[in-house]
Every structure is written in C-alpha cells, then in structure tokens.
Amino acid sequence: MDPLSFLLQPPVFYPIIPYACTIFGGLFPGRMILIQGVVDSSATRFQIDFQCGCSTRPRSDIAFHFNPRFSSSDAHIICNTLRKDHWLDELKFSGAPFKKGNSFVLLFLFLTNKVKVSIGGQHFLDFTYRLPLTDVDTLGVYGDVTVKEISFLSSNPFHEEMTPYPFCPPLKSGRADLQKNTAVKDFSHGSV
Numbered sequence: 001m002d003p004l005s006f007l008l009q010p011p012v013f014y015p016i017i018p019y020a021c022t023i024f025g026g027l028f029p030g031r032m033i034l035i036q037g038v039v040d041s042s043a044t045r046f047q048i049d050f051q052c053g054c055s056t057r058p059r060s061d062i063a064f065h066f067n068p069r070f071s072s073s074d075a076h077i078i079c080n081t082l083r084k085d086h087w088l089d090e091l092k093f094s095g096a097p098f099k100k101g102n103s104f105v106l107l108f109l110f111l112t113n114k115v116k117v118s119i120g121g122q123h124f125l126d127f128t129y130r131l132p133l134t135d136v137d138t139l140g141v142y143g144d145v146t147v148k149e150i151s152f153l154s155s156n157p158f159h160e161e162m163t164p165y166p167f168c169p170p171l172k173s174g175r176a177d178l179q180k181n182t183a184v185k186d187f188s189h190g191s192v
Contacts, residue, residue, distance in 0.1 A: 009023075009152045011149055011150060011151045011152070012149065012150040013148070014147065014149075015141065015150070017142065017145060017147065018140070018143075019140070019147065020051070020054050020138055020140040020141075022054075022137060022138060023136065023137055023138060023152065024152070026134060026136055026137045027050065027110050027133050027136040027137075028110070028133065028134070029110060029112045029133070030111075030154070031152075032108065032109050032110070032152075032153040033107075033108045033139065033150065033153070034105070034107050034108075034149075034150070034151040034153060035048065035105075035108075035141075035147060035151075036103070036104070036105050036106075036147070036148045037103065037145050037147040037148050037149075038103045038104070038146045039068075039070075039099065039100050039101065039104065039145055040101075040145060041101040042100070042144065043070050043100050043143070043144035043145065044069070044070055044071060044144060045068065045070065045143050046141070046142065046143030047065060047066060047068075047142050048066040048067075048108075048140070048141050049062045049066070049140040049141075049142070050062065050063050050064040050108075050136045050138075050139060051136065051137075051138040051139070051140055052131065052135040052136055052137065053138055054138045054140070058085055059082065060138065061081075061082055061083050061131055061135070062080075062081060063081060063129060063135060064079065064081065064108075064129070065078070065080045065081065065082060066079055066108075066117065067079070068096055068098050070144075074094065074095060075096040075097075075098040075099070076093060076094045076095070076096055077092070077124075078090050078091070078092055078093075079093065079125065079127045081130040081131060083131060088130055091127065093124065093125045097119050097120055097122070097124070104120060105119070106118070106119055107121075110133060113129060114126050114127060114129060115127050
C-alpha cells in the first residue's frame with residue numbers, strides 16, 4: 001500500500017496557534033484526524049474545534065468542541081456544541097491523560113452518529129453529534145498548546161486489518177525518495 005494513500009490532504013506541521021484550516025471535503029463517517037502536540041508547561045486550557053465555517057461575527061457553529069482544562073490537580077475535558085452562538089449542555093470527562101509540558105497523540109475517529117477520541121492510543125471518550133457531521137468543514141486549534149502535526153486520514157495507516165478504531169503511534173510522515181540530496185545554489189559567492 002502506498003504510504004500516502006491514506007492521506008486526504010497534506011499534513012500541517014507546527015502551525016501558529018490560534019490556527020484554523022479548511023478540512024478538504026468536510027467530515028464524513030470513517031474519516032480520522034490525528035493531532036500530535038505538546039501541552040504548554042503553564043497551560044490552563046486548549047481547545048480543538050470542529051467548526052461549520054470560520055466566521056467570527058457571527059461566530060460559526062461548532063459541532064464538536066474538545067477542551068482539555070488544567071485548572072485543578074487533574075486534567076479534565078469539556079465537550080460541547082455551539083449552535084447559533086449559544087453553547088448547549090456541556091459534558092465533562094475527568095481523568096484526562098494530559099500533563100502540562102508533556103507530548104500527546106490525539107486521534108479523532110468520525111462515525112455515523114458520534115466521534116470517538118483516543119489519547120495516546122487509548123480510547124477516552126465518545127461524543128454524539130448534535131449538528132450534522134456533513135456541515136463540518138473547518139478545524140480550529142486554540143489555547144495553551146504547541147501542535148507538531150495535524151494529519152487528515154481516510155483509513156488506518158498502521159494495521160493491514162484496518163481495524164475500526166486503530167491504535168495510532170506517532171505518525172512518521174515523509175518518504176525516503178523525497179529526502180534525497182539535491183544541488184543547492186550558493187548565491188553568496190556567485191557560484192552554483
């Protein structure tokens with residue numbers, strides 16, 4: 001299998017936060033988004049929003065708001081939906097395996113009626129959609145986090161069996177044939 005056949009759009013490396021980008025083709029059942037990053041050492045919170053557009057006035061609806069918070073001794077995650085500029089009832093998930101200053105790997109697996117989220121390769125939560133998945137076309141990342149990579153996947157690149165909920169170690173993108181040395185021009189001395 002071509003290692004790039006599971007990518008739906010080019011990965012994003014080290015985006016400046018806050019960051020928003022279009023999800024090419026929107027979300028649909030079976031789509032996965034893998035995010036690798038580091039929680040800032042002084043973090044109070046960060047969020048990953050799966051949005052219906054990128055408007056700020058009026059604010060776009062947010063189909064899935066994933067919001068780790070670090071105000072107490074243990075990290076917890078708030079999940080919610082923003083519809084017509086009003087937040088719906090939030091869900092709180094305690095015991096999140098995030099630590100300030102530590103790296104993480106998040107996998108969002110979008111199914112027909114819910115999104116499944118794994119942290120560090122372990123399932124952590126399910127969130128049932130409150131807005132149509134087909135309306136989501138934008139990913140936003142905000143807050144106290146450094147993102148190393150965002151990958152947009154159409155299938156599980158890690159196992160031939162294509163398990164419905166994969167274990168995902170950090171994605172190693174790039175291909176050896178793209179890393180060959182090429183001639184570099186040295187313009188400082190007028191030579192090639």
